[in-house]
Amino acid sequence: GENVEQHPSTLSVQEGDSAVIKCTYSDSASNYFPWYKQELGKGPQLIIDIRSNVGEKKDQRIAVTLNKTAKHFSLHITETQPEDSAVYFCAASEGAAGNKLTFGGGTRVLVKP
Amino acid sequence: GAVVSQHPSWVICKSGTSVKIECRSLDFQATTMFWYRQFPKQSLMLMATSNEGSKATYEQGVEKDKFLINHASLTLSTLTVTSAHPEDSSFYICSARGHGPSTDTQYFGPGTRLTVL
Numbered sequence: 605g606e607n608v609e610q611h612p613s614t615l616s617v618q619e620g621d622s623a624v625i626k627c628t629y630s631d632s633a634s635n636y637f638p639w640y641k642q643e644l645g646k647g648p649q650l651i652i653d654i655r656s657n658v659g660e661k662k663d664q665r666i667a668v669t670l671n672k673t674a675k676h677f678s679l680h681i682t683e684t685q686p687e688d689s690a691v692y693f694c695a696a697s698e699g700a701a702g703n704k705l706t707f708g709g710g711t712r713v714l715v716k717p
Numbered sequence: 718g719a720v721v722s723q724h725p726s727w728v729i730c731k732s733g734t735s736v737k738i739e740c741r742s743l744d745f746q747a748t749t750m751f752w753y754r755q756f757p758k759q760s761l762m763l764m765a766t767s768n769e770g771s772k773a774t775y776e777q778g779v780e781k782d783k784f785l786i787n788h789a790s791l792t793l794s795t796l797t798v799t800s801a802h803p804e805d806s807s808f809y810i811c812s813a814r815g816h817g818p819s820t821d822t823q824y825f826g827p828g829t830r831l832t833v834l
Binding site: 636638645646647648649650655703708709 | 749751761
């Protein structure tokens, strides 16, 4: 099955700086890659996603890039703010298994004011 | 749009009792719902996938007789933890996926924290 690895596990940045989280996946058939933000005690919230026919997608301060050849994708947050502090999860869909998501281990992001 | 609710948000029960958790898609029809559990500071682990009107598909290692899943309508799925024990204490989260061009997208509920005494 699919295996998703996520790095780093924790990330501390100064307010206003950029944050980058990287994920790799193992199943070349995966074709959908969402990113979720989870605040303490809450469910994950979709923040951006990308499909395999696109190399980059941007939504305001958030961008995601995908390299299908290398099987890795990254989340970029620019101009970080304290409210960006949360745990971020990447995921990949198992294309052959009906869009079941496999999650990375998560990155705890702390934005210091 | 794409709002998923869960009820209850938290529950405390005695060992040996059963607990039912509801997951509802409020503004869309969910053809597929997923149930996850999450231990503190860990990632989400998929427990089962349920399609409306059919039996759930459980992940390896998840006891289907212990975690009963019912997906009776396009807006409601329930997870019943039967004969709960302290090791079942966890954060249970559902997600739903519906019709339309973005059928890959899973929208998550707020989660239910289960504590078994």
